[in-house]
Amino acid sequence: MDLDAYPLPDTETIAEVVETGLQKGDVITIFANCDVEYEGRASGYLGVGERLIIAKPDGTLLVHRPTGNDPANWQPPGSSIFASVDDDGCTITARRSDPIERVNVHLRGTYHIVRYPAEDSVPLELSGTETEMHEYILDNPDEVEQGLRVLEHERETPYGTIDIFATDSEGLPVVIEVKRRQATLSHVDQLKRYMDQYRESNPNARGILVAPDASDRVRRTLRDNDLEFGQLEEFAVGRGDVTSTTFDDFL
Structure with a gap:
């Protein structure tokens, strides 16, 4: 985009819009040429690159x-979000103390900035709950894996509650962890910690994380830890509508 062809807001105006908007509780959207630094x-x-900042x-x-x-x-x-002006332009900073980390967005050329007192208190109504996913798997175990036989739902063990305990076509024990949202690395860590303990007495046990979807990184991490992924796409609500992503997914 040719920056000289547009009347762009100056850095002082951008900083003022950000600071005033945050003080008034507005949502702020910025489309700008920027670079980003993370420390934490x-x-x-x-x-x-040209990006949308919210x-x-x-x-x-x-x-x-x-x-x-x-x-x-x-x-x-x-x-805590604030804007500052220096010789290089305007920088928007977001930081927190637990854990200590900071993101600096350096605006190199701002094409668009808007602040608006948006209101939205309507709850998201999902087409299926995690309980319904459990029931679906209990009624249709072959949708997770052919030959899967469910033995127990919400089985209590010394290590915690297993969502679904089953055996595969070869008779090996299968521990299934069900997530309503897109699978994340924190879900993998949860299943891994559980399986590390469970395999002490059941070395041949398989662990399967079942969710509507998972990124390539999540699937790869599962494989690296001798775990598996079972996808139930029919429980997805659009792409990203129920995703919960943590910073660990970007590491």
Whole structure:
């Protein structure tokens, strides 16, 4: 985009709109040429590109590329967001203290900035709950894997409650963890911790994480830990509508 062809807001105006909007509890959207730095549990840098930046009154900051439904960088609710001006332009910073981390969005050329006192309190109505997923698997175990035989639902063990306990076509024990949302690395960690304990007395046990979808990284991490993924696409509500992504998914 030719920046000289458009009357762009100056850096002082951008900072004022951000600061005033946040004080008033507005949602702020910015379309800009920017680069992004992350400092915290790791460090990262995203080079200059045209992106959509969204700052929400609850402290959420999202940086979206022109494609895809997941943000390239983000900070969760509860972060402190502010704008500052220096010789290089305007920088929007979102930081939090637990854990200590910070995202700096350096605006190199801003094409569009809007703040609006948006209101939305309507709850999301999902077409299927996790309980319905459990019931579906109990009635249709072959949808997870051919030859799967369910033995027990919500089986209590010394290590915790197994969502669904089954055997496969060869008679091996199968532990199934069910997630209503798109599978994340935190779900993998949960299943891995459980299976590490369970396999001490059941070394041949298989662990399957069942969810509407999972990223390539999540699937790869499952394989690396001798775990498996079972996809139930019929329980997806659009793509990303029920996704819960953590920072760990971007590491």
